Amino acid sequence: MSIALAEDSVLLREGIARIVEAAGHTVTAAVGSADALVAAVRHAPPDLVVTDVRMPPGHSDEGLRASAAIRESYPELGIVVLSQYVADAYVPTLLDAQGNGGIGYLLKDRVGHVNEFLDALDRVAGGGTVIDPDVVRQLLARKRDDGPLASLSQREREVLSWMAQGHTNGSIAKELYVSEAAIRKHVGSIFAKLSLDHDADRRVLAVLTYLRSQ
Amino acid sequence: MASNPLWFLTSSWPWRSFAYTLSGAAAGLVVAVAGFTYIGAGILLSPVVIGVVLLSYAVVVGVPIGRLERWRLRLMATPDRPTAEDPHVDASFASTRERLAIWRSEPASVREFGYAMLLGLLFMPVNIILAVPTVMATVLLFLAPFLTWDGPVDVFIWRAETFAEGLPIALGLAPAWLVLSAYVQTVLAGAQAEAARALLGPRTGELEERIATLRRSRLDLVSAFETERRRIERHLHDGVQQRLVGLTMTLGLAETQLAPGDGRALVERAHSEAEAALGDLRDAVRGIHPRVLVDHGLLAAVNEVADRSPLTATVDLTVARLPSAVEETAYFVVSEALTNAIKHANAERIEISGAVDGDRLHVEITDDGSGGASVVPDGGLAGLVTRLDALGGTLSVSSPTEGPTTITMEAPCHVEA
Numbered sequence: 099m100s101i102a103l104a105e106d107s108v109l110l111r112e113g114i115a116r117i118v119e120a121a122g123h124t125v126t127a128a129v130g131s132a133d134a135l136v137a138a139v140r141h142a143p144p145d146l147v148v149t150d151v152r153m154p155p156g157h158s159d160e161g162l163r164a165s166a167a168i169r170e171s172y173p174e175l176g177i178v179v180l181s182q183y184v185a186d187a188y189v190p191t192l193l194d195a196q197g198n199g200g201i202g203y204l205l206k207d208r209v210g211h212v213n214e215f216l217d218a219l220d221r222v223a224g225g226g227t228v229i230d231p232d233v234v235r236q237l238l239a240r241k242r243d244d245g246p247l248a249s250l251s252q253r254e255r256e257v258l259s260w261m262a263q264g265h266t267n268g269s270i271a272k273e274l275y276v277s278e279a280a281i282r283k284h285v286g287s288i289f290a291k292l293s294l295d296h297d298a299d300r301r302v303l304a305v306l307t308y309l310r311s312q
Numbered sequence: 313m314a315s316n317p318l319w320f321l322t323s324s325w326p327w328r329s330f331a332y333t334l335s336g337a338a339a340g341l342v343v344a345v346a347g348f349t350y351i352g353a354g355i356l357l358s359p360v361v362i363g364v365v366l367l368s369y370a371v372v373v374g375v376p377i378g379r380l381e382r383w384r385l386r387l388m389a390t391p392d393r394p395t396a397e398d399p400h401v402d403a404s405f406a407s408t409r410e411r412l413a414i415w416r417s418e419p420a421s422v423r424e425f426g427y428a429m430l431l432g433l434l435f436m437p438v439n440i441i442l443a444v445p446t447v448m449a450t451v452l453l454f455l456a457p458f459l460t461w462d463g464p465v466d467v468f469i470w471r472a473e474t475f476a477e478g479l480p481i482a483l484g485l486a487p488a489w490l491v492l493s494a495y496v497q498t499v500l501a502g503a504q505a506e507a508a509r510a511l512l513g514p515r516t517g518e519l520e521e522r523i524a525t526l527r528r529s530r531l532d533l534v535s536a537f538e539t540e541r542r543r544i545e546r547h548l549h550d551g552v553q554q555r556l557v558g559l560t561m562t563l564g565l566a567e568t569q570l571a572p573g574d575g576r577a578l579v580e581r582a583h584s585e586a587e588a589a590l591g592d593l594r595d596a597v598r599g600i601h602p603r604v605l606v607d608h609g610l611l612a613a614v615n616e617v618a619d620r621s622p623l624t625a626t627v628d629l630t631v632a633r634l635p636s637a638v639e640e641t642a643y644f645v646v647s648e649a650l651t652n653a654i655k656h657a658n659a660e661r662i663e664i665s666g667a668v669d670g671d672r673l674h675v676e677i678t679d680d681g682s683g684g685a686s687v688v689p690d691g692g693l694a695g696l697v698t699r700l701d702a703l704g705g706t707l708s709v710s711s712p713t714e715g716p717t718t719i720t721m722e723a724p725c726h727v728e729a
Contacts, residue, residue: 107554107558109558110554110561113557113558113561113565114561116565117561117565120565120568120569158607182553183594183603184604184616206557207557207560207587209564210564210583211564212564213568215564236620
């Protein structure tokens, strides 16, 4: 697939480009600022955007804002946002993104786990939501003894964390070496306990929104 | 003295005044000799550098004289007007060199130098001319009957030739003279003591100004530290950390291109080692200046540090963005409290609450541990107490031996110099 890449560190930009090109993808644009990214996407819309969160000139959340701007014009375009550290403060902005395209939030460290990273790109390009396991871990780490999260069993918490990362029932079943039917049962129980809306397409968002509100 | 002249005569005042003017004459003599020697040496040696140095530190000579004179002024102290307070900054912590520099820059030293000139050039001669003859005359008048044994004694128009003729002088004239000179000496001593009080004591305006300067310089120090930490953090973050991330990417890519075997196992090991280094670096950066604090503020940073802690943490913070010095200090108070709760108190739960009340930020951290925490010198909390102090805030620790430990901090939301 074709990928537009924005990352202000030349070192990392080239590193990411090498990885995706080695996997047979095409880098249509490799830029170092949010404005250049928006311009590049307008010029030749790619299949997927991979962008750093903080970029010049302000080095705050330019990448996130560029993503929001891009999604307004290209609601179906998948966007993977890379961050250097875990900050669940970014999650609401991501969840608020317009359109049905896939959304990914990954730590830069994840890029080094090449297969995991490439798999995440594929899932986002396919319209899925992928959240870095570390971010999910942090959201789940909120230790409350009361509240519905405490009522989940150990297995259900495990399944919840996979769900939050954007895995399907099938892939969770494979990871945990159980049948997909067993996972379906766990998911149903989780949604009932947390009183969430069971909509297969939006379930990651539902779970994340729930976790954040805790 | 003015209120009751008779009571005055029986009080200690005449004697104290005598002692003051006489000792003033002696002190003035020493000051004049020492002062002239010092300045003379300075001028003589000025072709050599040392002379210029001597002269440039001339004001400092006033400092020991001021100390001596404040001590002597105790002779003239009354319950409501004690001796003058030391007007100098407490420089006991400083080295001799630093102390000299501090003294040289203080207006109090200049005043003390001026007072030394007054003492050496005016008070000393006046006291020698007035006080010394007075004392001598008094003694001589009392001894008049005995002095007649050596020959006739002339006092103004009287002439006493025998012991009996000398008696009226000793019993009448001498006390009268004593009373008169007591008044004169007391006026003289009072005037000099007044000058000493005016010149040797601290000035209120100066004190306030000095406090303001100190506050400013402490704030400058705190913000200089903060700037420096930010610089180090940015350097690690944008430099070393990027390189390590780049390294993990290259190693990750290498893994995919190598066939399974010893070489690939080594690369995988290098990859996990690089990641461990990255993790260590992240922890170090977090302790220096957490990026999430800069980007997202206190609440996000506290949530993050609480989430990473093994304790069951409740965070109830209602704060918007605050000045970075305040956010940073509050963050480190929370993270120190978390560390202490785990390390020393074996706590299981911790509650972090805080809000802005008016113009002040209040943060309270309570754990369910074993207590016994305190602010020890060089401990993590002591540094935070100093920082809060500089910001105009406070930190208090309540930690009975059975627990719980509550750390309360308070800081102004606006930092003004």
